[in-house]
Amino acid sequence: LQGYILEIRKARDEDTVVTVLNSDALQTLYRFYGARHATVSIGYKIDYEAKESGRSTLKQLKNVIHLSNAWYYDPEKFYHWQHFLKLLFKHLRDVEEIDRFYYRLLEKAETLLDRQNPARVLVESYIALLKHEGRLHDEFICFVCDRPVEENLTLGRALLPAHKHCIYSNVFEMEKIEQLYASGSTLFLEDHEVESLWHIITQGF
Ligand SMILES: [Zn+2]
Numbered sequence: 001l002q003g004y005i006l007e008i009r010k011a012r013d014e015d016t017v018v019t020v021l022n023s024d025a026l027q028t029l030y031r032f033y034g035a036r037h038a039t040v041s042i043g044y045k046i047d048y049e050a051k052e053s054g055r056s057t058l059k060q061l062k063n064v065i066h067l068s069n070a071w072y073y074d075p076e077k078f079y080h081w082q083h084f085l086k087l088l089f090k091h092l093r094d095v096e097e098i099d100r101f102y103y104r105l106l107e108k109a110e111t112l113l114d115r116q117n118p119a120r121v122l123v124e125s126y127i128a129l130l131k132h133e134g135r136l137h138d139e140f141i142c143f144v145c146d147r148p149v150e151e152n153l154t155l156g157r158a159l160l161p162a163h164k165h166c167i168y169s170n171v172f173e174m175e176k177i178e179q180l181y182a183s184g185s186t187l188f189l190e191d192h193e194v195e196s197l198w199h200i201i202t203q204g205f
Contacts, residue, residue, distance in 0.1 A: 002067065003027070004106050005044045006089035018061050019089060020048065023103040026092055029061035038064050043072070043082040045110065071113050080118035083202060084109075084125070091205040101132050119198040120186045126201050127184050130159065138181040140174070142166050153177060157203045170196050 003022035011017050014033035018040065019026060029050055031037070040046065045067040053060035071077045085106075092098060105125055112121045130136040137160055140149040144156075144166035152164035153174045164171050172193065179188045186194050 001050060002045065002047050003103075004085060005040055005042050005046060006085050006092075008040065008042055017058065019093075020046070020061070021088075021092070021098070021103055021106070023100050024098065026095070026098050028058055030056040030058040031061040038066060040064060041082075043078060043085050044068070069110060069114065077113055077118045080122055080198075081109075081113065084122045087202070087205050099132075102129075105129060105132075117191070117194070119191075119194045123186055123194055123197045123201065124184055126159075126205070127180065129205070131184065136181055137161055138178070140177075149174075155197070155200055157200065158205065159197070159200060169200075172196070 001020075001022050003020035005018060006021050006026070007019040009017040011030065016031045016033075017028060018031050019028050021027075027050055029048075030053065031040075032055070047063075047065040047067055049062045050059040051062050088102065088106075092102065105128060109121050109125045112124075127136065135158060137143070140153060140161040141147070142149050142162045143160040144162050147163075149161050149163055151174070152171050154162050154164050154167055154169040154171055155177070156162050156167050156169065161177075162169070176188050176193065180186060186197075189197075
């Protein structure tokens with residue numbers, strides 16, 4: 001199996017409980033401590049086996065091989081990536097059936113991160129996620145007062161449109177956000193605008 005590590009929790013002694021997103025499921029696995037085991041971190045892509053274990057109710061994470069990317073060693077990229085995967089874990093942890101979409105989304109982002117700015121890649125990934133889940137509000141109706149937003153557009157959590165006077169947040173150029181929501185691309189946005197969007201996304205999916 002191959003998957004992305006979305007969470008690592010401490011268990012007994014030096015053992016850990018590791019949650020991996022593979023193409024079909026979110027798997028929670030027990031990892032017994034072993035001095036010669038490869039170290040794992042949130043964000044790593046791994047090849048692994050999930051085996052029944054007499055020692056634990058969870059299946060056991062075994063035979064881990066790193067499928068590293070060169071950009072894992074770029075601290076800024078890896079920090080953004082880990083942050084995104086932690087948010088994704090919170091978003092998916094109670095979902096019974098995981099759509100293959102999420103694994104593919106990470107695969108695509110991982111490829112793009114090799115040569116693009118991390119905030120741009122992950123803002124675009126998040127827009128794709130909202131679109132997929134039918135939660136992208138591209139008609140600008142304020143989520144606070146329920147009236148159309150005609151100027152001074154701001155965005156709340158999950159990039160929900162709002163009036164500036166309703167949530168007192170950063171104003172975005174309406175046309176640019178329209179383009180972003182229609183195309184899924186940040187091409188028209190300045191770096192500082194992308195950073196503002198990323199900041200909103202980090203409040204939670
Ligand atoms: Zn409003």
